[in-house]
Structure formats: C-alpha cells, structure tokens
Amino acid sequence: MSEIIQETPLAALHVELGAKMIPFAGWNMPVQYTSIMDEHTAVREAVGIFDISHMGQFFLVGEGAEEWLNTILTNDIAKLEPGQGQYTFMLNENGGVIDDLIIYRQAPGRIFLVVNASMIDEDYAWLEKALPDGLTLTNESDSWAGMAVQGPNSPGAFAALFPGVDLPPRNGLHTWEQDGETLVVCRTGYTGEDGYEFFSSAGNGSAWFQRFVDAGAKPCGLGARDTLRLEVCYPLNGSDLSPERTPRSAGLGFAVSLTKECGFIGKDVVMQEKEDGFKERLIALEYTGKGAPPRAHYEVFTKEGERLTELTSGVLSPSLKQGIAMAYLPVDYAKIGTLVDIDVRGRRFEAKVVKKPFYKKG
Amino acid sequence: MMNVPENLRYTSDHEWILLEGDVAKVGITDHAQEELTDVVFVELPDEGRACDAEDPVAVVESVKAASDIYAPIAGEIVEGNAELEGDPSLANTDPYGAGWIFKIRVKDVADVEALLSPDDYKALLG
Numbered sequence: 043m044s045e046i047i048q049e050t051p052l053a054a055l056h057v058e059l060g061a062k063m064i065p066f067a068g069w070n071m072p073v074q075y076t077s078i079m080d081e082h083t084a085v086r087e088a089v090g091i092f093d094i095s096h097m098g099q100f101f102l103v104g105e106g107a108e109e110w111l112n113t114i115l116t117n118d119i120a121k122l123e124p125g126q127g128q129y130t131f132m133l134n135e136n137g138g139v140i141d142d143l144i145i146y147r148q149a150p151g152r153i154f155l156v157v158n159a160s161m162i163d164e165d166y167a168w169l170e171k172a173l174p175d176g177l178t179l180t181n182e183s184d185s186w187a188g189m190a191v192q193g194p195n196s197p198g199a200f201a202a203l204f205p206g207v208d209l210p211p212r213n214g215l216h217t218w219e220q221d222g223e224t225l226v227v228c229r230t231g232y233t234g235e236d237g238y239e240f241f242s243s244a245g246n247g248s249a250w251f252q253r254f255v256d257a258g259a260k261p262c263g264l265g266a267r268d269t270l271r272l273e274v275c276y277p278l279n280g281s282d283l284s285p286e287r288t289p290r291s292a293g294l295g296f297a298v299s300l301t302k303e304c305g306f307i308g309k310d311v312v313m314q315e316k317e318d319g320f321k322e323r324l325i326a327l328e329y330t331g332k333g334a335p336p337r338a339h340y341e342v343f344t345k346e347g348e349r350l351t352e353l354t355s356g357v358l359s360p361s362l363k364q365g366i367a368m369a370y371l372p373v374d375y376a377k378i379g380t381l382v383d384i385d386v387r388g389r390r391f392e393a394k395v396v397k398k399p400f401y402k403k404g
Numbered sequence: 405m406m407n408v409p410e411n412l413r414y415t416s417d418h419e420w421i422l423l424e425g426d427v428a429k430v431g432i433t434d435h436a437q438e439e440l441t442d443v444v445f446v447e448l449p450d451e452g453r454a455c456d457a458e459d460p461v462a463v464v465e466s467v468k469a470a471s472d473i474y475a476p477i478a479g480e481i482v483e484g485n486a487e488l489e490g491d492p493s494l495a496n497t498d499p500y501g502a503g504w505i506f507k508i509r510v511k512d513v514a515d516v517e518a519l520l521s522p523d524d525y526k527a528l529l530g
Contacts, residue, residue: 073468074441074468076441077441077442077467078441078442078466078467078468079441079442079467082467265467265468268468269467332489333445334445334447334463334465334470335444335445335465335467335470337470357467358444358445358465358467360467387447387463389447
C-alpha cells in the first residue's frame with residue numbers, strides 16, 4: 043500500500059517562508075526554516091511558532107463524558123475543572139502505550155482531545171469501539187489548524203494579537219468567538235518553555251500563523267521541536283513510548299492514577315509491574331566527553347562490552363552543547379552515575395546516567 | 405547565488421577538490437554546508453587509509469542528520485583536518501578554506517580533471 047502524504051493547511055505558507063519540508067508521520071512537514079540551532083535558541087530565549095496542524099483534534103460530548111473517558115485513559119479526569127487540561131495515556135490491555143495525549147475539559151460534558159498525528163485513526167477506532175450510547179465522539183482533525191507558540195516572549199505575542207483576551211493559566215484552556223470564528227488557546231506545550239497551543243479554523247490557519255510571525259515569533263520546524271523536547275525529557279511516542287512498555291517504566295507515573303476508583307484499561311498490568319518492580323527504566327544519558335551526536339537506535343553497551351539496549355532518542359543538545367539521549371536500561375544500570383558506552387558507527391563514546399531533565403530553565 | 409570557486413573541481417555529491425601536486429584537498433561545497441546547516445561533528449578518515457573513488461571515508465553531522473563524505477578519487481588519505489574536531493562549524497563558516505576535511509594522495513591526477521568543472525557544478529545546482 044502506498045502511503046499518502048498529507049499536507050496541513052499551512053503547507054504553502056511554510057514553503058513561502060523558506061521551510062525545508064520532509065515527510066513525517068504521513069505528513070509533509072517543515073523540518074527547519076533557517077537552522078535547528080537558530081530555531082531552538084529562539085524558543086529558549088524569545089519565541090518560536092510550530093505548525094501542529096498534523097496532530098488530531100477530537101471532541102467527546104455528552105452527559106457523563108468525563109466518567110466514561112476516565113475508564114479509558116490513565117490520568118484522573120476528576121481532577122479537571124472546566125477550562126483545565128492534563129497529560130494522559132491511552133493504554134492497551136497489556137499496559138503498553140497506544141498514545142500519549144492531552145485532554146481538556148472545555149465544559150461539563152465536553153472534552154477536547156489532542157492526539158499524535160500518526161495515531162489519529164488508531165485512537166479514534168480505540169475510543170469508538172467502546173463508546174457508550176449517549177456520547178458523541180467526533181474527529182475534527184481536518185477542520186482545525188493548530189500552532190504551538192513557545193518561549194519566554196510567547197505571552198507578549200498573544201497580547202499583541204488579542205488585546206483584551208486573557209491567556210489562561212498553566213494547563214488552562216480558553217475558547218472564544220472572534221469574527222465568526224471559534225478560537226481555542228491552551229497553555230500547554232512540549233518544549234519546557236512557557237507557551238500555548240492555538241487552534242483556529244483550517245481556512246484561517248495560515249493567516250494566524252503569519253500574524254504570530256509578524257508579532258515576533260520565529261517559524262520553527264520539527265527539528266527544533268525534537269531537540270527542545272528531548273532536552274526536557276518529554277517522550278516521543280513511537281520512540282520513547284511503545285505498546286510494549288508502560289508509562290511508569292518511562293518515568294511518567296505522574297500521569298497514571300492508580301488510586302481512581304474506576305480504574306482504566308491496562309491497570310492490572312501496571313499494578314502487577316508495581317508489585318514485581320521494574321525490569322527496566324527509561325533513563326537519561328549524557329556524554330562524559332566530546333563525541334559524535336547520539337541518535338535513536340544506536341546501541342548501548344556496558345563498560346565491559348556487553349550489549350544492553352539501544353537508544354530511543356538522541357541528539358547533540360543545542361543548549362548544553364553535549365550529546366544527550368534516552369534509553370530503557372535494565373534497573374541495575376539505571377542508577378544515576380552509571381557509566382555506559384554508546385556505539386556510533388563502531389566507535390564507542392562514554393555516557394553517564396543523569397537525572398532528568400537535561401535542561402532546566404534558569 | 406552559491407559560491408562556486410573557479411579554481412576547484414566538484415562532485416555531484418557536493419564535495420570540492422583542490423589539487424596541489426599529487427595531493428588533493430577535499431571539503432564540502434557552500435551549497436552542501438547550507439543544506440546541512442549547523443555542522444556539529446566531523447568524523448575524519450584515518451591517515452594511511454587506501455580508498456577507491458566513492459568510498460565513504462568521513463561523516464559530517466548536523467543536529468538532525470549524519471551525512472557520508474565520499475572519496476572523490478582513488479588514492480590514500482594523508483591527513484584529516486584536526487581543526488574540525490575542535491570547531492566543526494568551520495565547515496559552515498569557511499567551507500573552501502579552514503573547513504577543508506581531508507587530503508588524499510591521488511593515484512592518477514587525470515582523475516581529478518575528469519571531475520565536474522565549476523560550470524558543470526553550477527549547472528547541477530540549477
């Protein structure tokens with residue numbers, strides 16, 4: 043079956059702005075405009091904007107939407123007031139990650155879900171097959187344009203575009219009507235910086251993106267999004283998360299509620315893992331010296347030369363100027379300070395298990 | 405317009421070659437460095453290594469990707485540019501000067517003449 047490459051509503055604008063486009067998760071996306079370093083720095087020090095229109099937008103509506111979704115996803119929706127969001131997981135029956143997603147409780151009985159681009163169809167099918175009568179699930183991914191505006195100057199860009207509209211607090215969401223269009227802003231992001239994700243109609247997406255650029259946001263591609271998220275140890279589904287591994291073994295237990303009464307799909311396996319102890323943990327590795335950039339799938343060896351695993355993510359950190367990576371290591375090797383070797387084309391570079399995240403603001 | 409010096413020869417893989425006696429200096433072109441963007445690591449070839457034309461002998465890495473650099477001609481590697489180990493960005497800032505990558509003693513100098521002329525290379529870039 044040949045893969046159909048999709049384009050976001052912003053594709054023409056990316057090309058006009060000088061983006062280098064690459065296929066990603068079935069989408070033709072900008073990897074960079076000027077350089078990953080420039081764009082990474084813009085987000086750490088000023089403000090950058092990313093097209094996230096390839097991600098999926100679902101709406102779950104109906105009385106009891108919260109209670110039902112709480113039995114499917116790992117985090118506890120009961121903690122969400124209207125206008126708040128949370129990071130959560132959809133697990134399979136084996137406790138493995140189908141997707142990591144962010145859900146927002148827009149209003150009682152109305153949930154907005156933002157899911158990974160490559161998982162839109164699978165997530166929708168997973169939810170729909172269990173959907174009870176009385177609830178409506180819609181996939182509105184094609185109707186919306188999305189952009190992540192990230193960096194210390196991102197509130198300023200918002201104020202310039204929307205005078206009089208309040209930016210919600212961290213993890214908050216605000217929906218409003220403007221010139222006949224529904225606009226949504228969520229104070230979330232995936233870079234470790236202050237920022238928000240902004241959603242408009244697909245048709246007006248390019249115009250909004252351009253307005254943010256005019257307000258000082260530097261257009262940024264997937265390359266910088268990857269270096270930024272890895273510096274703060276946010277996982278990438280399909281690389282750092284997989285259907286074979288639990289979110290708790292990835293160190294993401296904060297988004298898995300083992301105490302909520304309704305439980306969730308995969309909870310039995312997660313509880314068993316808690317009882318038995320972890321076999322492996324997703325840990326952070328940093329080179330001890332100079333070396334070739336670590337990348338996903340490079341092999342990791344003990345200092346004695348025994349193969350342990352492969353990297354799930356890796357990059358030369360633009361902020362730290364150092365090779366950084368994540369990998370699932372057997373627990374005996376997962377302790378802070380443990381030394382291992384990363385193999386790069388036959389050469390071994392020493393790395394140390396370090397505390398997450400690699401990069402902390404300030 | 406990309407900088408394509410008149411005194412060099414080129415490959416379709418975007419390497420440049422400067423012949424000095426029977427030793428050729430090799431680097432990546434201005435076009436190549438711009439495509440790669442920020443070069444963060446250069447893996448140099450071992451001195452004394454014999455190679456055929458089109459053998460991958462070095463690796464230039466940007467943040468996102470690792471790119472092989474090929475021997476443009478058959479010969480023996482005589483030197484790698486150790487300066488690049490301390491400052492890989494020389495490949496970006498001075499690709500035809502301080503950013504050279506390796507020197508190769510060529511088997512047959514006629515091979516160098518057979519590589520792309522500056523006009524051929526410009527045509528390739530379009």
